[in-house]
Amino acid sequence: MLLGPSLLLSALLFTIGVAGVVIRRNAIVLFMCVELMLNAVNLTFVALSQVLGLAGQVIVFFVMTVAAAEAAVGLAIILAVFRHTRSVDLKNINLLQG
Amino acid sequence: MSAEVVFYLLAGFAVVSALLCITQRNIIASAMWLVSTMFSLAAIYVILNAQFIAAIQVLVYAGAVMVLFLFVIMLLNVGRGGSDLRGAPVRLVAVLIGGGLLAQLFLLGRVTPGGMAVLRGAAAGAGSPMAGFPEGQVAMSAPAAQGVVGAIAEPLFRQYLVPFELTSILLLAAAVGAVVLAKRKL
Numbered sequence: 616m617l618l619g620p621s622l623l624l625s626a627l628l629f630t631i632g633v634a635g636v637v638i639r640r641n642a643i644v645l646f647m648c649v650e651l652m653l654n655a656v657n658l659t660f661v662a663l664s665q666v667l668g669l670a671g672q673v674i675v676f677f678v679m680t681v682a683a684a685e686a687a688v689g690l691a692i693i694l695a696v697f698r699h700t701r702s703v704d705l706k707n708i709n710l711l712q713g
Numbered sequence: 714m715s716a717e718v719v720f721y722l723l724a725g726f727a728v729v730s731a732l733l734c735i736t737q738r739n740i741i742a743s744a745m746w747l748v749s750t751m752f753s754l755a756a757i758y759v760i761l762n763a764q765f766i767a768a769i770q771v772l773v774y775a776g777a778v779m780v781l782f783l784f785v786i787m788l789l790n791v792g793r794g795g796s797d798l799r800g801a802p803v804r805l806v807a808v809l810i811g812g813g814l815l816a817q818l819f820l821l822g823r824v825t826p827g828g829m830a831v832l833r834g835a836a837a838g839a840g841s842p843m844a845g846f847p848e849g850q851v852a853m854s855a856p857a858a859q860g861v862v863g864a865i866a867e868p869l870f871r872q873y874l875v876p877f878e879l880t881s882i883l884l885l886a887a888a889v890g891a892v893v894l895a896k897r898k899l
Binding site for chain 1: 716717720721724727728731732734735740743744747750751754757758760761762763765766769770773774777778781782785786788789791797798799803804806807808810811814815818819821822823824825826829846848849851852853855864865867868869872873876880883884886887888890891892893894895897
């Protein structure tokens with residue numbers, strides 16, 4: 616069963632993902648940290664699907680689909696920004712600062 | 714080894730890999746540690762009786778999505794030069810935010826089926842811990858009758874058919890959007 620330990624592991628991984636978004640400046644690493652957070656949420660769904668029914672595993676499918684779409688569009692945006700500024704460092708991406 | 718020992722080993726491996734993922738200076742190494750975290754999670758899904766999700770995790774996440782990431786990293790040839798880690802004040806803020814979030818989420822570790830049954834108002838402790846969860850009993854017994862894939866296909870193509878079809882539109886829009894964004898001139 617391992618319900619509590621799974622949810623605790625999920626909480627740990629989500630926290631590590633949030634910390635990664637805060638401490639890194641590379642846009643690609645930021646995206647990888649978002650993927651880590653999505654993985655942590657998937658683990659929650661799978662752990663609770665043991666108790667609350669198989670719908671949780673169906674939701675994991677949808678989360679994976681959205682994650683794949685987000686990665687494709689996000690990386691395309693990073694490519695476009697890289698052509699413009701020759702960098703993926705967030706300190707060089709300040710077009711909206713005025 | 715019992716399933717619990719294997720679970721804790723994999724959980725420790727997943728956490729260490731995730732920590733290395735966010736602290737490695739080299740982006741390729743960072744991506745590889747993320748792949749390692751995803752593989753550990755896939756193994757944990759098998760322990761949690763979600764074999765099909767584990768297979769999809771390896772195929773889609775560790776396979777397709779991470780290859781896309783590595784592709785972009787190598788295409789842009791980034792990761793050379795100095796570290797992209799932020800300075801000490803921001804790291805302190807990160808520790809504070811992470812600590813606060815973890816303190817809130819820490820209570821999740823105390824969730825048990827019996828405790829959830831009490832929250833639902835069901836008769837807790839009546840024999841098996843699964844007594845108050847008819848859906849959970851279905852989830853446990855359905856794979857034996859219908860197979861691992863069939864048990865998930867049933868709700869996916871009946872109850873969640875409309876979201877499933879909407880997902881295809883989302884993927885089409887994402888594919889077209891990625892091409893439009895990444896192309897130099899349309």
